[in-house]
Amino acid sequence: MTSDPDTTQRNMSPHNPPHPEHDRQGSLRGPMITLIIGALAVAFAPILPKMAMDASTVGPIATGFWRMFFAFPILLIVWLILLPRIKQATHEKKISPVWLILPGVIFGFDLLTWHLSFPLTTAANATLLANLEVVLVGFVGWLVLKERLGWQFAAGGVMALAGVAILMWSGPESTEGRSPLVGDLLALFTAFWYASYLLSIKKIRQSFGALTVMVCVTGVGAVFLLICTAISGETIIPDQADAWIYLILLAVIPHCLGQGLIVLSLAGLPASLAAVTLLLQPVGAACWGWLILGEALNAMQILAGMIVLVGIGLARIGSNN
Numbered sequence: 422m423t424s425d426p427d428t429t430q431r432n433m434s435p436h437n438p439p440h441p442e443h444d445r446q447g448s449l450r451g452p453m454i455t456l457i458i459g460a461l462a463v464a465f466a467p468i469l470p471k472m473a474m475d476a477s478t479v480g481p482i483a484t485g486f487w488r489m490f491f492a493f494p495i496l497l498i499v500w501l502i503l504l505p506r507i508k509q510a511t512h513e514k515k516i517s518p519v520w521l522i523l524p525g526v527i528f529g530f531d532l533l534t535w536h537l538s539f540p541l542t543t544a545a546n547a548t549l550l551a552n553l554e555v556v557l558v559g560f561v562g563w564l565v566l567k568e569r570l571g572w573q574f575a576a577g578g579v580m581a582l583a584g585v586a587i588l589m590w591s592g593p594e595s596t597e598g599r600s601p602l603v604g605d606l607l608a609l610f611t612a613f614w615y616a617s618y619l620l621s622i623k624k625i626r627q628s629f630g631a632l633t634v635m636v637c638v639t640g641v642g643a644v645f646l647l648i649c650t651a652i653s654g655e656t657i658i659p660d661q662a663d664a665w666i667y668l669i670l671l672a673v674i675p676h677c678l679g680q681g682l683i684v685l686s687l688a689g690l691p692a693s694l695a696a697v698t699l700l701l702q703p704v705g706a707a708c709w710g711w712l713i714l715g716e717a718l719n720a721m722q723i724l725a726g727m728i729v730l731v732g733i734g735l736a737r738i739g740s741n742n
Contacts (some may be wrong), residue, residue: 452689456698459682464705466675467544468713469667470536477664480655481539482646484668485532489643491672496636503632515628524621524634525641531614532642533649534607542604544710545718546588549703549729550608556581556733557616559740570739577735584728585609591721631684639676697734704730 470484479487538547556578562568589605622634629637650657659665687695707726710716718726 449690449694452686453694453698455682456686456690456695457701459679459686460699460701461705462679462682463675464548464702464709465679466671467535467539467547467706468709469671469674471539471544471714473659473664473667473671474540476667477659477661478656479659479664479668480650480653480657481536482533482653483650483655483657484539484671485529485536486643486646486650486657487668488532488671488676489529489639489646491669492676493636493639493643495672495677496632496639500632500636516625518629520625521629521634521637522641524618524625525638526645527614527618527621528638529642529645529649531611531618532646534614535611538604538607538611540604542601542608543707543716543718544714545703545707545716545722545726546601546605547608547611548706549588549726550585550605551611551615552700552703552733553581553585553609553612553729554615554619555737555740557612558619559736561616561620562740568740572739573735574739577732577737577739579732581729581732581736584725584730584732588722588725588729591719591725635680697737699737700730700734 470481470488473479473484473487474481535547535551559568559570559574560578563570563574589602625634647657659668683699690698703726707718711718
C-alpha cells in the first residue's frame with residue numbers, strides 16, 4: 422500500500438514540518454503491540470499442558486509431543502504458501518540440510534525437561550527459570566565465540582543467579598506427588614537446553630530462513646518426543662475431550678501464534694526494547710497460573726522473581742552489544 426503523494430507533500434511542507442520523534446513512536450507502536458500480544462500468547466505454554474494433565478491421564482512428555490504434532494502441519498502449510506518468497510530470499514547454502522536435525526533434537530530435550538517440571542513446580546517458576554538461557558548464551562558467546570558483552574550482562578547475570586537462589590529456597594515444601602525443588606532444577610536444565618538450541622541455530626540461520634528452521638525443528642522434535650513418550654511408558658492418548666482442546670490450543674496459541682508474532686515484531690523494534698518486553702512471558706505465565714490454575718506466590722517468591730526479571734533484562738540488554 423502506497424501513501425498519497427499529495428498527503429506526503431503536505432506533511433513535508435514548511436507549514437507542517439515533520440516530527441521525527443513522533444514518527445518514530447508511531448512506527449514502533451505496531452511492532453510493540455504485536456510483540457506484547459506474542460509474549461502473552463507464549464506465556465500460555467506452561468498453562469495449557471498443566472490443564473491437559475489435570476483434565477486427563479496424559480503425561481507431561483506426551484503433552485510436549487502433541488504440541489509439536491499439532492503445530493507441525495500448521496507451520497508446514499504456511500511454509501508451503503510462502504515457499505516462492507522463501508526461495509527468493511534464501512542465501513547460499515553453507516551447510517547440509519541434515520544439520521537441521523540437530524536443533525530439533527535439542528529443542529526436544531528442552532520441552533522434555535520443561536514439561537517434566539510442570540507437575541512439580543508452578544508455571545511461574547518453570548517459565549522464569551527457563552528464561553535464564555540468555556545468561557548461558559551470553560557467557561558461551563563471550564567465552565567461546567569472543568563476542569563483546571556490556572557491563573549490564575555481568576550485573577544482570579549476578580542478579581539473576583541471586584534471585585534464582587532465593588526463589589528455590591523460598592518455595593513451598595514438597596508434598597506427595599509434588600517436589601518444587603526438583604521441578605525448579607528441571608526448569609534450570611531447560612534453560613541449558615534452550616541455550617544449546619539457540620547456539621545450534623546460530624550458524625544454521627545463515628543458510629536457512631527462520632520459518633524453514635521452525636518447521637524442521639517442530640517435525641524433528643515431534644518424532645523425538647514421541648520416542649521419549651513411548652520409552653517412558655506415559656499415557657499418550659488423552660481420555661477426555663477437554664484435554665484434546667487444551668493440547669490443540671497449546672500448538673496454536675504459544676507455538677504458532679505467539680512465536681510467529683514475536684518473530685514478526687522483532688524486525689521493527691530495537692533489540693534492547695524487544696529484549697525487555699519479552700520479559701512479559703514469565704510475568705504473563707505467573708498471572709495466568711494465578712488466575713487459571715490458582716497458583717499463588719508468596720511474598721518472598723514475588724521478590725525473588727522480580728530480582729530474576731531485572732537480572733535477565735539487564736543481561737539481555739548487555740548481550741545485545
